[in-house]
Each structure stands twice: as structure tokens, then as C-alpha cells.
């Protein structure tokens with residue numbers, strides 16, 4: 001394929017109109033002088049296989065997959081990366097000679113964002129994951145592959161936290177604990193954990209006054225509070241954590257960095273992300 005040929009990329013989800021991925025990837029392409037287009041599609045579940053086969057036939061080099069297809073797409077793939085095998089969910093399809101390989105860049109995107117914004121690295125950390133859904137799996141799979149000291153999972157439905165812990169234990173040596181949802185009320189938890197990651201949608205627009213039942217008065221400057229939500233850019237959880245002196249990070253960085261990792265996997269070009277943070281923040285602020 002010559003450089004004069006426009007390469008095709010896409011995101012599949014349903015609904016998809018709200019997705020900022022086309023904006024982000026078009027920005028990376030322009031910034032990197034890369035000749036490509038990135039389009040959003042919302043196939044129905046029963047059309048997913050056709051959509052992927054169609055994009056492959058049209059020569060698409062890469063596809064992003066978002067809610068609700070991160071797991072549903074797996075049967076149509078040639079293989080999974082080790083990262084995607086752990087979490088059994090993909091957000092990035094990379095075209096190879098075998099067909100599309102599924103990867104999950106969500107967790108490494110979050111780690112990159114925290115490194116960039118706070119110099120935070122997972123090694124030696126004691127990390128609390130609040131929630132055990134799709135996003136939590138992606139994050140857990142990435143941090144469990146680094147030398148974290150401990151991962152503690154609390155989820156409203158404890159069985160889901162337990163099955164995530166079981167999945168992680170098959171692939172990681174790190175200490176993994178599951179606690180009851182009520183453990184968020186125990187003061188000792190806050191002495192034993194240094195990083196709190198909210199992976200639930202509690203606090204997401206329009207329910208901006210919602211928040212996981214974290215004891216905010218137990219947070220201090222030694223803690224890092226992370227919210228995967230980026231709409232609003234500062235959730236109630238982050239606002240209160242900041243008031244306690246904790247370092248904070250929203251899901252904006254994760255969104256930009258997971259996109260940059262997908263872009264790099266498709267094109268072998270690693271985009272600079274600082275301006276993309278600004279672009280996405282401005283877009284969100286302008287509603």
C-alpha cells in the first residue's frame with residue numbers, strides 16, 4: 001500500500017454518535033501527517049460479524065471497538081494479545097496476515113496517563129479498584145502485569161469482583177484481595193491502599209452528584225484518586241479528593257492514551273498526546 005493511498009480505520013459501537021474517537025484519531029493523523037480516515041459505525045449485534053468482515057474486505061488497517069461490543073467481537077478475531085486474553089475484552093483490532101488480532105489498550109492507556117500527569121507508576125502500589133465491570137477488567141489486566149504490591153477489588157455485586165480476581169490470579173503473581181462493598185466504610189482500608197480507582201459510572205453526567213461510598217475524610221496527600229469518568233472532567237469524587245489534598249486524575253488521560261496506543265499499534269507512529277488532551281478537554285467543556 002503506497003503512502004498516497006488513504007488508509008481506513010473505524011470504531012464500532014452502538015450507540016456511537018457520542019464517540020470522541022473519530023475526533024481524536026483524525027487529530028493524530030493530521031499531527032503525524034498520516035494519510036488516513038477514521039469513521040464511526042453502529043452495526044446491530046447480529047451484523048457485527050458482517051461489519052468486521054466488510055471492513056477487512058475494504059482494507060481497514062485497524063478498528064476500535066466500544067460498548068457494547070468489547071466482548072461480543074472476540075469470536076470473529078484471529079487471535080488475542082496476552083493483555084486481551086487476561087481481560088477477555090478488546091478495544092483495538094489490528095489487521096495482520098492472519099486476520100484481525102484483538103488487543104486491549106485501556107489499562108495501559110490509564111497507566112501512561114498517570115505516568116504523564118503525576119509520574120505515577122504501578123510498581124509497589126496498593127491499588128483499590130472500585131467496580132468490576134468491563135473497564136475495571138482492562139485496568140486490572142494491565143496493572144496485574146506490572147509489579148504492583150496488591151490489588152483490592154470492591155464491587156456492589158461481590159461475585160463479579162471474585163470472578164475478576166480469579167481471572168487475574170491465573171495470569172499474575174501479585175496479591176489480589178476481594179472485599180465487601182461495605183469495606184469502603186472501614187478506616188483501615190485507607191491506611192492500606194495508596195491508589196483509589198473508581199471504575200463505576202457513579203458520578204457520570206447527568207448523575208453528577210452520585211459517588212461510590214468512599215470515606216472522603218480518610219483521603220490525604222499520600223493518596224492518588226483516579227476516576228475513569230471524563231464527563232464531567234472533574235467528578236464529585238475527584239473534587240472532594242482534591243480538597244483532601246490527594247492527587248487526582250480523570251478518565252480524560254486514559255481516553256487519549258488508549259487511543260494513542262491503538263494508533264501506534266496500527267501505524268507504528270507514536271503520537272505526541274499533550275495537544276490531544278487539550279482538544280478533548282475543550283470539546284467536552286463546550287458540551
Ligand code: NAP
Pocket residue numbers: 067106131132133134135136155156157160199200201202204228229230251252254255256258
Ligand atoms: P460496566 O461494564 O457496566 O460496569 C459498571 C461497574 O460499575 C460494575 O462493576 C457495576 O457493579 C458498577 N456500578 C454501576 N452502577 C453502580 C451503582 N449505582 N452502585 C454501585 N456500583 C455500580 O461499565 P464499564 O464499561 O466498566 O464503564 C464504567 C465507567 O468507566 C463508565 O463511566 C465509562 O464511561 C468509564 N470508562 C472510561 C474509559 C476511558 O477511556 N476513560 C474507558 C472505558 C470506560 P455491578 O457489578 O454490581 O453491576
